[in-house]
Amino acid sequence: MENKRIINHPLNTILNPDSIAFVGASSDLSKPGALHLLSLIGTFKGKIYPIHPRERQILGLRAYSSIKDLPEIVDLLVVMVPNASVPKLLMEAGEKGIKHAIIITAGYSEMGDKGQELQKEINEIAHKYNIRFLGPNCIGAVNPENGLNTTFFAIKNSPGHLGIISQSGSFVTQTLHYFSKIGLGISKAISVGNQANIDVVDCLEYLGEDPNTHAIALYIEGIKRVRQFLEVSKKIVPKKPIIAVYAGGTQAGARATISHTAALSGKDELYDGLFKQAGIIRADSIIELFDMGLVLSTQPCLENNRIGIITNSGGPGACIADQCERQGLVVPQLSEDTQKIISKITPSISALKNPIDITLSFDYELLIYKLPKILFEREDIGGIVIYGLFGPMHMRDKINSVKHKVKEIPSEMVEFMHQICMQACDRLIELKKRVNKPIILSSLTGAEDPPIKYLQENNIPVVLGMKRAVLCLKALWDYNNIKKNIIEG
Amino acid sequence: MKEQKILSEYDSKNILREAGVLVCKEILAKDLTEVRKAIAEIGYPVVLKPSLPGLAHKSEHKVVFLDVKSDQEAENAYNIIKDKFPEAKILVQEMVNNQREVVVGFIRDRIMGPCVMFGLGGIFTEILRDITFRLAPVSFKEAMMMLQDIKGKKILESVRSLVEVDKNALADIIVKVSNIGANNNHIKEIDINPICFNEQGTPIVVDCSVILNN
Incomplete structure (x- = not known):
């Protein structure tokens, strides 16, 4: 039962792909498209197909000029092109038969009306082709077990048992070095961005079932499906602890979070009650979140x-x-x-x-x-x-x-x-x-x-x-x- | 702002009474004669206050008279209330020991949806904001945990000469209020403040205000 739920979950493919196509790849080390791709090349155990309209070779890998030209239907598409080009790309991916994507590109619902329109457009395309995706406006995901890392910084520590779900990419990638300093091993780290398709609740469901995840750490700016969040958390907590930091409860925090991930934040005292009701331990800071995550994921x-x-x-x-x-x-x-x-x-x-x-x-x-x-x-x-x-x-x-x-x-x-x-x-x-x-x-x-x-x-x-x-x-x-x-x- | 409607105290409490929540003994009177009759039935000391739709925060208008002990005091109180709110009816209530006051509330949040609240009541709700929320409806057990979730939880125990409060009954009020709110979409807010406790420690609703969505 558990295994089945895991196997059919979209995040299972996103976090355990055998092959990845990377759109927006670049050889120019001053470009994010090169720096993210380098992280992936550094540790990923599967196949990587950079996509570039002109270059035939990128960072030592054979490049392909379009999604259509890929030699196989890849498990995962990583997207790092400007926001206006994403809908067309997603359609091409859909036509090719690709079902999973990470959209790193920003400039959607966090950027006013025009961005919201674009987000709606990619949602519709994804729906039409049955594509499940993380993001947009996220840093992607890390799985130290198979070396998946679509983020900026490199994985430095061996795999461990803390699963991370974050509405900020920073806590998924800038922390990778910090984790090696404090000896924290992670099982998976997922940056959810604007949660246009896959949201925090989906991630919780997945990590709740993931046998390598013994504790879950959350960085929350605003939850979209509050009731489902409560129900799913209540089911997980008897099996593994959940720890959360919430930053949208103050006026200044709310102002920052709306422009960051377009999160609809709520009053701190309401979130506090939600966490208590769900049996979630609340941490006061990011440092505390990872201290507790380290101890709760390793100690009896x-x-x-x-x-x-x-x-x-x-x-x-x-x-x-x-x-x-x-x-x-x-x-x-x-x-x-x-x-x-x-x-x-x-x-x-x-x-x-x-x-x-x-x-x-x-x-x-x-x-x-x-x-x-x-x-x-x-x-x-x-x-x-x-x-x-x-x-x-x-x-x-x-x-x-x-x-x-x-x-x-x-x-x-x-x-x-x-x-x-x-x-x-x-x-x-x-x-x-x-x-x-x-x-x-x-x-x-x-x-x-x-x-x-x-x-x-x-x-x-x-x-x-x-x-x-x-x-x-x-x-x-x-x-x-x-x-x-x-x-x- | 969407249009909303604040029910009178008496009508607000009717919603609680129907749900089986223990509300203080009270009679609605329209003139001095009825006030006297009500006092005869309830017995001194009593509380006199206006009952009027749209009126919240009565104490700020200085029209809540606690511990009224004589006919003279009652008549003075009546005159002051009528002077300020000529169209108001007069609510005559039994005086419940108010040494301990707690609050139970309900709100419909734009993100969280229906939520129920418990905390220290009276003026301390605003001063200390020692309150705790849960998504509504809550189970009895969740309500019991809410009682343990405020800093001032010792107020529910036997302190000084006061007996321990009936926590089951208090949790039951939280459950009922969470259900009333969650099951009635037209209710926007419920503010039960204060709930006081009689000599046996039984919680009794003393004041309540319900706000409806239109």
């Missing part, structure tokens, strides 16, 4: 809201504890027995009650493996936040900064640190698999430090800062309650 449920905090620095530990309580999470004092056990393996100046603070100890295994293990085994806690994993990068920086002045530092120091740090990471990864409870690292260092990158690649999210890490735990806890409510419903 937070089944109780009691949190263990392990740190080697007092301040960050205090901030995490303080934020937990502010967000309605509990930081329970550990039992006397547990404290006694911990005191035997930690430095004498350590704080033992929770947060456990091993005060500037660089014992990696103690910090990220032994202590979490004891907490999970002995205490009734739902999840753990760890702060203070400083990998070999920091030591290398230090050595580099003094190597002209201090000769005594052995250069193998960094390599040694690297080894023991990675070993400790391996043990944490293995522990995480065994306990199947959320573990989040709070850090001020990102993927530039090798162990951080290694943990990110192994489903242990590393979230920048303390509050941001706690907000992710809170989102996990909210999702747990939303699900419970629906199931008891």
Whole structure:
């Protein structure tokens, strides 16, 4: 049943094409038509047919002079020509038998009456030929699994499990580098633009069924089919969490969104109610959306809201504890027995009650493996936040900064640190698999430090800062309650 | 602006009464004699206010008299109301304890369609805007969740000398209002503010204004 629904969905072909024709292709690297095509050439595993009226060769690929001349009926047509030329092209595609398109071109309903007329025209043509399309006025789609990327920026991170639906192309493409920094793997990212044919609800339906998508992140400027949005979301939320940012609820936001995607925005409080009714977790910003998306797409449920905090620095530990309580999470004092056990393996100046603070100890295994293990085994806690994993990068920086002045530092120091740090990471990864409870690292260092990158690649999210890490735990806890409510419903 | 029609308080409440929502005891009187008769039936203390189609925000006109306790007070109130709104009828109501006030509303939004609202009532609706919306109609369970969704939700609990309010009954009002609105396209807006609570914590509609589309 699930598979059938997926196979028949228009987005299934759009996101998993075997062949793509690209209209508006160019070899001139100052033109968008070249830059988008390059992204596609870089990673796409299927066939690419650039279309150009005169050139025979574009960016190393054989070019075709028209849609009619294509050697096959392609699965997907990508359109990047000026808006007035699109209707004719779409008709040619229809005559050829092409059924799916991404129309990147802008200048439609977001551009007043004339644009609206044009949008109506392409809608009618699509309807006549049974063409389903994304856009217009969108950046297209990304699927890291097969390398599909019709957008401007290149895919940098391996496939993951967050599906993204956005009314802004920016959050689908300009974010691709950011995702690699925070270790966020995406399953699919779809820019819906003006939603002339395929809208947010269609995308939700598809990602709701997509087995590689474990959580869905939305950037919303205005929903066209509100009731269907509510119904579809309600069906998805028991299976996977949905997180949303809505930007059209203020006067300034509404003014920006109407000229951006012609979205009919609504009052913030109405959207807020809609999200609550649908069981959608609302994020406050794009950064928060992707933090939460990272954690919700990789972590198991937070089944109780009691949190263990392990740190080697007092301040960050205090901030995490303080934020937990502010967000309605509990930081329970550990039992006397547990404290006694911990005191035997930690430095004498350590704080033992929770947060456990091993005060500037660089014992990696103690910090990220032994202590979490004891907490999970002995205490009734739902999840753990760890702060203070400083990998070999920091030591290398230090050595580099003094190597002209201090000769005594052995250069193998960094390599040694690297080894023991990675070993400790391996043990944490293995522990995480065994306990199947959320573990989040709070850090001020990102993927530039090798162990951080290694943990990110192994489903242990590393979230920048303390509050941001706690907000992710809170989102996990909210999702747990939303699900419970629906199931008891 | 499309043409619209604001129903009188009494007619607005009739819509609620028909749907089985508990509305405060009240009698519509056209002159002083009828007012006295109504007071005799309801008993002091009472509330006196004008009931007139097209009149919203009565308290801004200083024509709502709460806690009227004597014949003299009643007559003064009657004269002031008649002075300001000669064509108005007088609504004589029982005085419901107004220490706690909540609001239930309905709007028809151009994008969202029918929506139901719950929140802190009285003047705090405007001052704090501690309110929450859902698409209408809502289920009983959704209504119960709305009660938990405002910052001031503790007002529904046992606070100071007040008993916990009957949340089931309050949620039931939200469900009914959401249905009234969702099932009647000619209703543009319903504003029930305030709903107060009697000694047992039962919610009672004290004031209501319904706006119709034409």
